[in-house]
Amino acid sequence: MLTTRRRLAAAAVILSGSLLMTACGGSDSGSSDGTTLRLWHYEGPTSAMGVAWNEAIKEFEAEHPGVKVKYEEKSFEQIQKTAQMVLNSSDAPDIMEYNKGNATAGLLSQQGLLTDLTAEAAKRGWDKKLSAGVRTTSQYDTDGVMGSGKWYGVPNYAEYTMVYYNKDLFRKYGIAEPKSLGDLTAAMDEFVRHKVTPLANAGAEYMAQQYLYQLALSRADRSWVDKYELYKGKTDFHDQAWTYAATTFADWVKKGYIARTSSGTKAEEAGVSFIQGKAPILFSGSWWYGRFQSEAKFDWGTFLWPDSNLAPGSGGNLWVVPKNSRNKELAYDFIDITMSKKIQNLLGNKGGVPVAADANAITDPRSKELIANFNTLSGRDGLAFYPDWPVAGFYDVLVSETQKLITGSEKPDAYLNALQKAYDKGAKRQ
Structure with a gap:
């Protein structure tokens, strides 16, 4: 309501x-x-x-x-x-x-x-x-x-988020494709050791908030999503999922996985940094897939966010x-x-x-992989929509507050308080 x-x-x-x-x-x-x-x-x-x-x-x-x-x-x-x-x-x-x-x-x-x-x-x-x-x-x-x-x-058409990774850069530094979240964090540690910022990020637009939402989803289930997106119950931004997301995201900035300078970066800039081979990892949507196919001049691949049944995505x-x-x-x-x-x-x-x-009419190998991964996610009821959807104006709140997490001007607890306040203004809680 x-x-x-x-x-x-x-x-x-x-x-x-x-x-x-x-x-x-x-x-x-x-x-x-x-x-x-x-x-x-x-x-x-x-x-x-x-x-x-x-x-x-x-x-x-x-x-x-x-x-x-x-x-x-x-x-x-x-x-x-x-x-x-x-x-x-x-x-x-x-x-x-x-x-x-x-x-x-x-x-x-x-x-x-x-x-x-x-x-x-x-x-x-x-x-x-x-x-x-x-x-x-x-x-x-x-x-x-x-x-x-x-x-x-x-x-x-449908869309979903995934991890894009530069296979050439992974090979250059002897890093295997991550199969778990532990593998992913270990890979990012290795890139940082070589003075390479692992994650392409855009704090000025949607990308940063989707990183954070994915971290929350990795500790959530369908009923959690329904409460948040469809008002089927109470949403508590200090629950285990949101708290884990905010504290982990802030920790990733401290560890150098995410550049503090990315607070003012737009999605186009982050995408181009991946296309140019500067960023080894980008977490974003299938809307980038066709462009990466035509513009990226290196070997790259994708995988669903590890150790999570849910991911941002929808029709x-x-x-x-x-x-x-x-x-x-x-x-x-x-x-x-x-x-x-x-x-x-x-x-x-x-x-x-x-x-x-017609599944038999899709002949491009990369496109087959893209669709197969979507079918995997959709088949386990894993489409969790997007973090800015629940209430009008929430997108701008998420952008500004997540920017503060990136710059370090706001702590996770204050960040979650701000989201709770904005969310409660826009939705009647059951």
């Missing part, structure tokens, strides 16, 4: 959007002639998703003579920061990619800004193509909490249809094409994690 504070915040956003609509002369600027599908997404053109969606656009236009897709490039930050205002105006696209979770798609669904896709999901069979773990982020209840209720988005970002979309049927058709075998197989062979591909 959501707090009164969050309901009032949501109402304020709706009110501000209503004022915007009035300023724009209202949201109904005339019906579409059905010849253009306005589409927003923020995938890079060389990423697995970008390649697949570009092919889907070609397929769509071939199947809809006289209709053109007007793709408008938007960054993740642009969509994240302006979605509520834009979707409440006459400038809303017909279909867009949007982040999943309570604090994002869930909040927009609660505000009435997204189209209910429940009937289309059943009619077109999307509900049958998605596994239970992936489907969680498609549905939201009346409070905007994921996991049940109406369909407001469709993920046509991918959602295709959502704004309430003010003028071409909803065309939008549904486009989603359907991205769920087709042709597009799903292409996605899989380009380094993505498809949700409805």
